[in-house]
Amino acid sequence: MTFVTVLTSVAIGMALLSLGRLVLGPASGLIELACRVLAGMVVLHFALTVLDLAGVSWHPLGLWVLLLTAIAVAVGLALSSGARRPKRGLGGRESIPAVVVTVATVGAFGWSAWTLRSVAPDFVYHWGIKAKRYAIARGVDWDYLSRSWNDFVQPDYPNLFPDLYSLGALLTGRFEEHWPMTVSVVLFAAIVTTTYALLDRIGDMWLQVSGLVLVGCACAAFSIGYFQAGGIDLGLALAGLLGLWLLLPSSGDQGDNRGGLGRKDRALALGFVCAFAAASKIEGVSLAAWLVLAYCVTFRPRLTELVRLGAPLALVVLPWAFELMRRDLFQRSEAAELTAQRLWDVLQAIPQGFAQSSWHGLSWLVILAPALLVSGVVRPIGTVMCLQLTFFLWVYWRSPVEPTFYVLSSWPRLVFQLWPAVVVGLLLAAARSVGAEGTSEELPADLRESPLE
Amino acid sequence: MKRGQTARWLVRAVVIILAGWATVALWLEVERASATLWLPDTPPSLWRFDSPPVQALGSALQAVDQAVPRGSVVVIEANELAPSELFFLMMWCSYYLPRHDVVRPHVGTEGPRYVWSYPEGSLRLARASVRDLATDDGGVVGSPR
Known part of the structure; x- marks a missing residue:
């Protein structure tokens, strides 16, 4: 990685955080920080989409001005409002085990990503190709995507990640794989720190640390062994985790049971998480739909909340759908006949998908997703996870692709999108159940008193 | 309790x-x-960034990138590979030739096509379409060997 790439990566990272701060306000904890990173990516993607729709090319100078302005405005706002100190991050003696786990797992994945040992095949097959094309064209290269012989790059996939990946090349003048790898490392680090912050709500130190080791090490092992760097599944796994947090009855950071997020803030933050998921990949659109549905059923939002929830999602989905329809880019495939035999073939292939070697058997924990429905606290995210699993099965059943090949080539990574949220949800539910029978006073109020039951 | x-x-x-x-x-x-150990006959579907075949391919395609006009259609030909492996090779080539449209031989395109043979590295211009393969032999331009 060159010095210029390092500096540019730092500048883009600061700009993303600044853009996230501009739309969601200052962060006061690790989870809020992760939300702002995702929100920053959504805002940047939206800005590039607007330029693209207006026919304005993504000129490097203009992009530098945009990023530096975002940083300057955010710094100005922070100085004028007196930035709040984080309530509690990875600091203090009690956090030492968590810091060790975080450094070890992020370090392991970072090593594999930056040495290009765990680059996702799909990064080469389409995400990276698109990013390079967009950097050369200084905008989304719709002409390239529209030519029928280029349909192997999946022209109908959303563009958030190719946009983001092309940014490094646009700003530095040359495409280096290290910038996309850095994005993946940041997303991975956000998964681990969000897990830490969520488990910090549990009063039991043993469960906190061992739960963090479980999630951090399993995610790192899979991400290295199944080549996730530069891929999109890390982002969707993070979106699922943040969805879990935002659907908890009282979502404050770091076990905050003194108020947490206001309803409007929660709706807006979830709107950006949904927008991020939907702008990342096709299955992210369904994840976003289930998250919105779960939010509406759980919190019965007022109109203003619905607007805050839906606006970010609409701002990224509508332009994307508009361009696809205008250019007739939706990839249509014949639906398979919904026969019992095909369903049986799919169900028979699923255990082989779970047995993928890089999971080391830990993928099976996802089948416990329905258990989340039993606990009122995590029932909303449990519903989301079960609906998404059902959606995956439906796609396998309906698709004309040979079922065993289809399942084996995608199930391990689809499971990864859900795995952290399911496992952290199970840990929270287990802690609550044990606390109810044992020392409930150790649990934060929102884990003891659920308005959902 | x-x-x-x-x-x-x-x-x-x-x-x-x-x-x-x-x-x-x-x-x-x-x-x-x-x-990770790499064998010389590792097929393109199992190639990774740190593998020797990819490094060789990247270097070879730099020459191809320079030799053909920007925005050309480059056909990847590899008689030694099975069709499924040719597809993966084509995608790797596309990654390393972002200024051009990269396709497999049987895929129809418009306009002139440059044909690059793997692993020999020979490059030639095919005049029009898949059915009209009158060619100008451009010799070896980039060989991963």
Whole structure:
């Protein structure tokens, strides 16, 4: 990685955080920080989409001005409002085990990503190709995507990640794989720190640390062994985790049971998480739909909340759908006949998908997703996870692709999108159940008193 | 109270065992990643960035990139590869030739096509379409060998 790439990566990272701060306000904890990173990516993607729709090319100078302005405005706002100190991050003696786990797992994945040992095949097959094309064209290269012989790059996939990946090349003048790898490392680090912050709500130190080791090490092992760097599944796994947090009855950071997020803030933050998921990949659109549905059923939002929830999602989905329809880019495939035999073939292939070697058997924990429905606290995210699993099965059943090949080539990574949220949800539910029978006073109020039951 | 404590220890024990399991899994994957060996006949579907065939391909395609006009259609030909492996090779080539449209021989395109043969590295201009392969032989332009 060159010095210029390092500096540019730092500048883009600061700009993303600044853009996230501009739309969601200052962060006061690790989870809020992760939300702002995702929100920053959504805002940047939206800005590039607007330029693209207006026919304005993504000129490097203009992009530098945009990023530096975002940083300057955010710094100005922070100085004028007196930035709040984080309530509690990875600091203090009690956090030492968590810091060790975080450094070890992020370090392991970072090593594999930056040495290009765990680059996702799909990064080469389409995400990276698109990013390079967009950097050369200084905008989304719709002409390239529209030519029928280029349909192997999946022209109908959303563009958030190719946009983001092309940014490094646009700003530095040359495409280096290290910038996309850095994005993946940041997303991975956000998964681990969000897990830490969520488990910090549990009063039991043993469960906190061992739960963090479980999630951090399993995610790192899979991400290295199944080549996730530069891929999109890390982002969707993070979106699922943040969805879990935002659907908890009282979502404050770091076990905050003194108020947490206001309803409007929660709706807006979830709107950006949904927008991020939907702008990342096709299955992210369904994840976003289930998250919105779960939010509406759980919190019965007022109109203003619905607007805050839906606006970010609409701002990224509508332009994307508009361009696809205008250019007739939706990839249509014949639906398979919904026969019992095909369903049986799919169900028979699923255990082989779970047995993928890089999971080391830990993928099976996802089948416990329905258990989340039993606990009122995590029932909303449990519903989301079960609906998404059902959606995956439906796609396998309906698709004309040979079922065993289809399942084996995608199930391990689809499971990864859900795995952290399911496992952290199970840990929270287990802690609550044990606390109810044992020392409930150790649990934060929102884990003891659920308005959902 | 006692039953509650037993349940608590049981939950802790399960999570600690799973955490140990995940730690071993991570250790094994790091070991595997650091000790990856590449055989000369590794097919394109199993190529990774750090593998020798990819490094050779990247260098060879730099010459092709310079030799053909920007925005050309480059056909990737590899008689030694099965059709499924040719598809993966084509995608790797597309990654390294972002200024051009890269296709397989049977895929129809418009306008002139340059044909690059793997692994020989010969480049020639095919005049029009798949059915009209009158060519100008451009000689070896980039060979990964």
